[in-house]
Amino acid sequence: MKWGLLLLSLSSFVFAADAQFSGKRDINVSAIVMFLIFVLATLGITYWAAKRTKTAKDFYTAGGGITGFQNGLAIAGDYMSAASFLGISGLVYLKGFDGLIYSIGFLVGWPIILFLVAEQLRNLGKYTFSDVASYRLRQTPIRTLAALGSLATVALYLIAQMVGAGQLIQILFGLDYEYAVVMVGILMILYVTFGGMLATTWVQIIKAVLLLSGASFMAIMIMYQVGFSFETLFSQAVAAKKSAAIMAPGGLVSDPISAISLGMALMFGTAGLPHILMRFFTVSDAKEARKSVFFATGFIGYFYILTFIIGFGAIVLLTNNPDYLDPIKGGIIGGGNMSAIHTAHAIGGNLFLGFISAVAFATILAVVSGLTLAGASAVSHDLYANVFARGRVDEMMEMKVSKYSTIALGIVAIFLGIAFEKQNIAFMVGLAFAIAASANFPILFLSMFWKKLTTKGAVWGGSLGLLTAVVLVVLSKAVWVDVLGNKTAIYAYGNPAIFSMAVAFIGIWLFSLMDQSEDAKKEIEAYEHQFIRSQTGIGAEGASAH
């Protein structure tokens, strides 16, 4: 496809080139128009934000002037990716109750973040969570490890988002995969490079509002059709599926070890995701940090209830409707992940389908922007300013480096997105959560709560946790069998967290206690100072006046 033909093909809604759907090709005009409005609006915001982004503090944390409510929406936006909107409603569509198990796992990390991490993080940190981890430990090794943990998490997440974006846009807009990935990459570079955290936050907020409104409308329309009775919704779904299996736990969570391990990865991984942790520095103080989590948990919980309703609505509306079924492959056109999109069409026709498609695209853009900013900060603030230049760097230079890092990361993301097009990437988000739970989280958590933590302990334990997580994922079914093509998996469980987190915590504990050096003594002494600041906020970075 040539660029000149782009507009033409954009206007034809080629649903996986399926003849069944070709009769509905005009609808995409509305999707494109709405998407273009979103792009123009967000570019306008970027222009506005760029004028207000002068210092490094502006760039990394939007000047620390975001309110708790705004940040709560932005956090929810970071978390409600297209993968979770389409993926979880798709999972509910296919498996019913089991989809709920996943969304609950993704949610329950938030209260833990609030109770144990959020305010300490806000009181101790400046731009990245490495600021907190390295507060009283040696800068070079801790920041290097924390930056590697961040970059690994960000890269895996980015690949998953980019591939998802390419495939989704290909189906929704009929645009070639490569063009879709390049377009996402360029827009995200523009937002982050020019608008920094301020633009990224507002893109995230707008998208969160659009996504919540769209999903609310769908859920209300579904509930309206069943007279606002869950029993009617469920009984129609059971009738459509001709099976009541969707109402009970199925095979998704089978053995106890896998179940607990998955729960640990989801719960503590959330508390180790660098793009999420970074959001806590955008608010002025601990009070606003707490409010952020309160609102975020509310929005995310509400969103998961909506996806649950949408998934069941999809069962009722799509299962026996020939308009949405794939006559050759069976099941619905485009697979389970498309169920929310088809449901949008079944409910609100072409116009609403266009709206939901545009929202899904906006969601991807917003999430990759947040990820890229977190990755660029790990490079410029941790690796460049504090490791390479040992803290002796002027702000302008650091900002320049972060902008170049953004561009570099964007280009890398485009290439990785294209390289992984045909790969099985199902393991990537799981691996990202496992690394976050087994390397980032233990170091961050113990640096705040355990006095006797030393640099040596954090580096050895954190590295061992990281290594264990990666090795176990490679040996598990998702990579060893599904990607590498071996017959049986060496690691029998679905998720490594139960072991890799244990390795990290035991490793950090053991190596810290073994460390009898003078440096270690100083690090232990410095805990008290850190503790007072973490508890009271005395000496913490405040908001700058604009």
Add this chain to the structure above:
Amino acid sequence: MSQHVYDRVKANPKFAELVQKRSRFAWQLSIVMLVVYYAFILVIAFSPATFAQKIGEGVTTVGIPVGLAVIVIAFVLTGIYTQRANGEFDDMTHQIKEEVRSVE
């Protein structure tokens, strides 16, 4: 911030009280969340039939309201913590800061 300020905060009995009250509260709520969530997961892993039981005459099973309740509980717990921390605990913190400053 100077070392004096930190020493005075440390010496203030309200600081010890704040830390003790807040950490106990935070850990209690964390344990509630962990118990609720892992109870849910372990029932699914060991006794899925429990959640598959029907409520009344229809098709709705026990698992559905329980699952939705876990979501609501998570949100309510964050509300409880935020309410107390932004009120009582922040007031105590504010007092400590005032007292430390007034000595100067």
